[in-house]
Amino acid sequence: MTKYLVGAAVLALTAVPAMAQDHKLRIQTHFNAESTPGQLIQRFIDEVQTMTGGAVEIQMHYSSEVVAQNEVMSAASQGILDCDMGGITGNVGKDAGWMLAGDIMGGYDTPYQFLSWFYHAGGREVVQEHLYDAQDMHVVGFWLQGHESLSSTAPLAGFADLKDWKFRSPPGLETEIFASFGAKPVVMDFGEVPNALRTGIVDGADASTLNTNANLGLFDVAKHATYPGFHSMPAEQLSCNKGAWGKLPASVQKAIEVSLKGIALDLALLTEIRDNETATRIQAEGVTLYDWSTEDRKAFREFAQGRWADWGAKSPAAQAVLDSHLSFMGSVGLVN
Known part of the structure; x- marks a missing residue:
């Protein structure tokens, strides 16, 4: 009996790495890894790994290393990549709506108002139906730094x-x-x-x-x-090919959504802190x-x-x- 129990335990342990390889997402961003957004992206990857128990491998391509920034969504839609973690307005060549979705100039006083529109006032549903569906993409979430100067x-x-x-x-x-x-x-x-x-x-x-x-x-x-x-106040997004997104278990999808909302808030907060610190220094x-x-x-x-x-x-x-x-x-x- 002991022999069979040990054998079962070994089989269970050796099965874990195989499960960890079941899901993989290839994502590109235009941010470099050392920038504040790049550091938050790494935190996003680490959090998703922790929350899913390593059930998904995220292969992040920084600094537009696979395709040009304005080609990422097309590459993800075609399966060359799985997800686009870059700018929104770069897709304006596909439809003018991408401009208004990503940066409605002078519209909002704070990044929190913009995020409120997207997450709590129907913005997510509108852009999914009118913009992302046409590209066979699922919008996971928006995130942004804040106002430019x-x-x-x-x-x-x-x-x-x-x-x-x-x-x-x-x-x-x-x-x-x-x-x-x-x-x-x-x-x-x-x-x-x-x-x-x-x-x-x-x-x-x-x-x-x-x-x-x-x-x-x-x-x-x-x-x-x-x-x-x-x-x-240009916004960023994370969107994934519908096929790739649909293959992920609901628990993994939720972990990705929750982690992205976390870095969306932190990017706005960190940008405000660093801009205020910069304002103090450069005025001096x-x-x-x-x-x-x-x-x-x-x-x-x-x-x-x-x-x-x-x-x-x-x-x-x-x-x-x-x-x-x-x-x-x-x-x-x-x-x-």
């Missing part, structure tokens, strides 16, 4: 300072909004910003959060910045920060709504996403 070689105290301000801008909705204020947006890659500022190609930039802008060395040249930010070094008035922020949002409407008219999906945002914004007093 504008950096400038000249003051940016309010609307008047935007006229003729030549600055680096990402393409799309933002260029249209700022151009309507009389600014002169110049579309260029993120990596070109520091040199463009140093050489005077642009007078300022919409690059990233205050802390990231400081790490890029922008304040060596640009001695003015908006903070807290108000104009742009001679950088002037401009906290736009409530009136100017409200006016920016009102101007932006006209451009939102233009983008909503581009497709039924875009209109559905915009309507969802506006419904929630109206309920919490952000728009009339």
Whole structure:
């Protein structure tokens, strides 16, 4: 009898590694492993491993090492990868709705409002039906850092300072909004910003959060910045090929969802802490920060709504996403 019990125990122990190999997800992100989001992604992987008892192996590809950032969702949809853990607006070539889903410029005051729209006000369901289903993808969740800051070689105290301000801008909705204020947006890659500022190609930039802008060395040249930010808050997402997601047990799916919501909150909190620390340091070094008035922020949002409407008219999906945002914004007093 003892021999049979020992044999059964050995069989059970040797079966564990095999179970651990039953599920594997190949995921790509554009973040590097050393960045704050990259570190949180590693924590996400570790938490999922712990919560599932190693039932799923996550193979994370950092820094867009498999395909270009704007090709990740297509690669996941086709089975080259399983999941996309990157930006949302990069998919705008598929449908204008991706722009409004990922960064409705000037819409929300805080990342917590945006997350509330997605997780608790129907945002998740709207984007799944109108955007992700068409790509055969399942949206697991959204996460984001928070508002970006504008950096400038000249003051940016309010609307008047935007006229003729030549600055680096990402393409799309933002260029249209700022151009309507009389600014002169110049579309260029993120990596070109520091040199463009140093050489005077642009007078300022919409690059990233205050802390990231400081790490890029922008304040060596640009001695003015908006903070807290108000104009742009691009979100990230985790979505998976429906086939790959459907093969995961419900317990594994839940572990992934719970862990992602955890890092969504922590990324917003950590970004706020590091931006505040950066604000204290760079002001002591001679950088002037401009906290736009409530009136100017409200006016920016009102101007932006006209451009939102233009983008909503581009497709039924875009209109559905915009309507969802506006419904929630109206309920919490952000728009009339």
